[in-house]
Amino acid sequence: MSEFTSEKAFLEAYSIHEYDVPLLTVDMAIFSVLEDQLQVLLVKRAQHPSLGKWALPGGFVDTKRDKSLVETAKRKLRAKTGVATPYVEQVETFGGPERDPRGWSVTVAYMALIPAEGVELVPDDASSEVIWVPVKEMGSEYLLAFDHQSIFEVCLERLKNKVQYSSLPVNLLPKAFTLTELQRTFEIVLGQTVEKKSFRRRILDAGILEETGAMKTGSSRPAKLYRVRPEGQAYFFPRTIEGKR
Amino acid sequence: MSEFTSEKAFLEAYSIHEYDVPLLTVDMAIFSVLEDQLQVLLVKRAQHPSLGKWALPGGFVDTKRDKSLVETAKRKLRAKTGVATPYVEQVETFGGPERDPRGWSVTVAYMALIPAEGVELVPDDASSEVIWVPVKEMGSEYLLAFDHQSIFEVCLERLKNKVQYSSLPVNLLPKAFTLTELQRTFEIVLGQTVEKKSFRRRILDAGILEETGAMKTGSSRPAKLYRVRPEGQAYFFPRTIEGKR
DNA sequence: TCAATAGTGTCTATTAGACACTATTCC
DNA sequence: GGAATAGTGTCTAATAGACACTATTGA
Numbered sequence: 001m002s003e004f005t006s007e008k009a010f011l012e013a014y015s016i017h018e019y020d021v022p023l024l025t026v027d028m029a030i031f032s033v034l035e036d037q038l039q040v041l042l043v044k045r046a047q048h049p050s051l052g053k054w055a056l057p058g059g060f061v062d063t064k065r066d067k068s069l070v071e072t073a074k075r076k077l078r079a080k081t082g083v084a085t086p087y088v089e090q091v092e093t094f095g096g097p098e099r100d101p102r103g104w105s106v107t108v109a110y111m112a113l114i115p116a117e118g119v120e121l122v123p124d125d126a127s128s129e130v131i132w133v134p135v136k137e138m139g140s141e142y143l144l145a146f147d148h149q150s151i152f153e154v155c156l157e158r159l160k161n162k163v164q165y166s167s168l169p170v171n172l173l174p175k176a177f178t179l180t181e182l183q184r185t186f187e188i189v190l191g192q193t194v195e196k197k198s199f200r201r202r203i204l205d206a207g208i209l210e211e212t213g214a215m216k217t218g219s220s221r222p223a224k225l226y227r228v229r230p231e232g233q234a235y236f237f238p239r240t241i242e243g244k245r
Numbered sequence: 246m247s248e249f250t251s252e253k254a255f256l257e258a259y260s261i262h263e264y265d266v267p268l269l270t271v272d273m274a275i276f277s278v279l280e281d282q283l284q285v286l287l288v289k290r291a292q293h294p295s296l297g298k299w300a301l302p303g304g305f306v307d308t309k310r311d312k313s314l315v316e317t318a319k320r321k322l323r324a325k326t327g328v329a330t331p332y333v334e335q336v337e338t339f340g341g342p343e344r345d346p347r348g349w350s351v352t353v354a355y356m357a358l359i360p361a362e363g364v365e366l367v368p369d370d371a372s373s374e375v376i377w378v379p380v381k382e383m384g385s386e387y388l389l390a391f392d393h394q395s396i397f398e399v400c401l402e403r404l405k406n407k408v409q410y411s412s413l414p415v416n417l418l419p420k421a422f423t424l425t426e427l428q429r430t431f432e433i434v435l436g437q438t439v440e441k442k443s444f445r446r447r448i449l450d451a452g453i454l455e456e457t458g459a460m461k462t463g464s465s466r467p468a469k470l471y472r473v474r475p476e477g478q479a480y481f482f483p484r485t486i487e488g489k490r
Numbered sequence: 491t492c493a494a495t496a497g498t499g500t501c502t503a504t505t506a507g508a509c510a511c512t513a514t515t516c517c
Numbered sequence: 518g519g520a521a522t523a524g525t526g527t528c529t530a531a532t533a534g535a536c537a538c539t540a541t542t543g544a
Contacts, residue, residue, distance in 0.1 A: 007293050007346070014347055020308050022269050024351060048252050061340065063265050063349040069340040093338040093353045095306065095314040101252070102259055104308040106269060106353070108338045180496070197498075198533050205532095220494040221541040239484045242504095242533065425523070442525075443506050450505095465521040466514040487506065487531095 022095060023105035026072045027058030027148065029091075029155035030081065032116040033172050037134040038188055039116075040152065041080065042142060043127030049101050050145035052128075056152060058107065059126060073110040080130050082120055087113040087171035087233060091155050099147045107146075111155040113171035163189045167208050167235040170228050176212050178223035179203065192243055202241075208232030267340060268350035271317045272303030272393065274336075274400035275326065277361040278417045282379040283433055284361075285397065286325065287387060288372035294346050295390035297373075301397060303352065304371060318355040325375050327365055332358040332416035332478060336400050344392045352391075356400040358416035408434045412453050412480040415473050421457050423468035424448065437488055447486075453477030 004013070030041040042054045057080050059072075066072045070088055077086055088110055095106035121130040133142055135156055139149065162168050169185045183199050203209060210229050215222040249258070275286040287299045302325050304317075311317045315333055322331055333355055340351035366375040378387055380401060384394065407413050414430045428444050448454060455474050460467040 004293055007296065021266055022306055022308060024267050024269055048249055051252060060264070061267055061349065061351075063267060063342065067341055069338060069351065090337060092335060093314060095353070096312055097308065104306065106306075106314065106351075108340070108351070178496085195534055195536090196496090197535080200497075201533080217542080220543065221496045223496055238487065239533075242483065244534075423523085440507055440509090441523095442508080445524075446506080462515080465516060466523045468523055484506075489507080 020104075023100060023102055025058055025060055025105070025107045026069060026076065026110065027056045027107045027151060028073050028077060028088075028110040028112055029056055029152050030077060030086075030112045030114060031135075031155075031159060031172070032114050032119070032132065033185055033188055034116045034132055036184075036188060037136070039132040039134050040138065040156075041121070042131055042133050042144075043080065043123075044129040044131075045126070045145060046123075046128040047126055053145040054142045055145040056109075056148045057127065057130075069108050070110070073108075073112070077112055077114075079124055080122060080127070081114060082122065083114045087168070089158075091158050092151075094147065094151060107151070109151050109155060111159060113159075113168060115172060115174045117174050160189060160191070164240040165237045167203070167206065167232065167237075170208070171233065176214065176216075176225040176227050178216050178225060180223060182226075186241075190241065194241065202237060206232075206235050206237065208235045265349075268345060268347055270303055270305055270350070270352045271314060271321065271355065272301045272352045272396060273318050273322060273333075273355040273357055274301055274397050275322060275331075275357045275359060276380075276400075276404060276417070277359050277364070277377065278430055278433055279361040279377055281429075281433060282381070284377040284379050285383065285401075286366070287376055287378050287389075288325065288368075289374040289376075290371070290390060291368075291373040292371055298390040299387045300390040301354075301393045302372065302375075314353050315355070318353075318357070322357055322359075324369055325367060325372070326359060327367065328359045332413070334403075336403050337396075339392065339396060352396070354396050354400060356404060358404075358413060360417060360419045362419050405434060405436070409485040410482045412448070412451065412477065412482075415453070416478065421459065421461075421470040421472050423461050423470060425468060427471075431486075435486065439486065447482065451477075451480050451482065453480045 091109045097104045209226040212225040214225045336354045342349045454471040457470040459470045
């Protein structure tokens, strides 16, 4: 049993600095679709360790300001992209003695989906450059710091998997979009074509969209513009997209 | 840019104790089926804070011994139950300034599924009692320390959700079992009955089981005994269990 | 009128649910 | 033979894929 008789006495004597605690960071894979490709945001580190290497954006919890881990993630994302209302989802937490040269460390990995339009990438103290990189070029062109390559891969896998049975990709598009644009976005993330009628039935029957009333004109026949219903950010379908038989 | 010219100089001067780092723990919801009920393992805390309160088992990472977070989780589980090869899955990481009186803290929550038979619950330094509690009694009978009630609820929700489309419940049974026993286990976790033929088709067509060759006798007509194929621990079905139309 | 894209009608294949049926054991 | 449980045959309903079809615009 404890040597302290009351919890109050225990807490007054408690100092976290007496223990060998792991380092804790939050990192994120921020995805968007630009130029008909799924891309991920990378920063060039302006600080030790791994100064000058590419990495996923992230950093320490600000225990003075952040009220939760997702707040830390959103704060980092807003600093880099200016986007205030991203779709953010916790993916997995990684920990071990070897992943950071400073010692036993833990990182809580998030993925975020944001629309590409209107985003302006801004470097800060922690990063000298901020860029979009097509996910197809990851692993070969860009060598990431720490274990960020494998964190990225886990986030990408989660995204690709979830697209099979959820409406997540709506978060990659601007507020109003056509069904064809939405289908194209699904196809880009899935890496495979989708049958038009099935896709439209699936999305429309799910009831996650509503017509804006406006039309998108320009090419040929105008298309209806839709927006996401307030609660439609993450609908889960009872079946996965099955693809060709 | 950094005031250090080399990463080596930076690391030599680095001390984690100069920073205001969050506390990090690992907690887990260990599930099993006993007496035809889904139950979760609770411990009575033998240490401050919240000494004497019920809690999910867990604790600090041992930076000397643990090579990863899941190792920490498995070590805690083995200490309480003696089970060496549980099904363990990371669920979510929670963090915030209010969840622990010692300050900004983070816990990585895992859930585990273990067969009930042959498990002997053993208290240790950190826990004066270790018990199984039916999940139906959680929230009313047992008030948990910290934010463990909500962590438990998230783990339970993950489990119930995943049973809809995966073969996870096979991990709640002993090595050999009949299809009726497996069906009953699914029903207990789902909280709803399942149609026999549909269930058998689903499981058998998935190819995750193999016959042991032995039969279970005792009541009336003997039933074939099955075991999980090596890679069958977590099969994902393309559709969810839909229940009555 | 033609090209291009939006959007629909409808058939087929697959699979989960329903449920009655048969099979094998113990008593 | 009857109770009890294991296990099957087979029809129906729901839905995703296939794909040809129609609709509406600009040039």
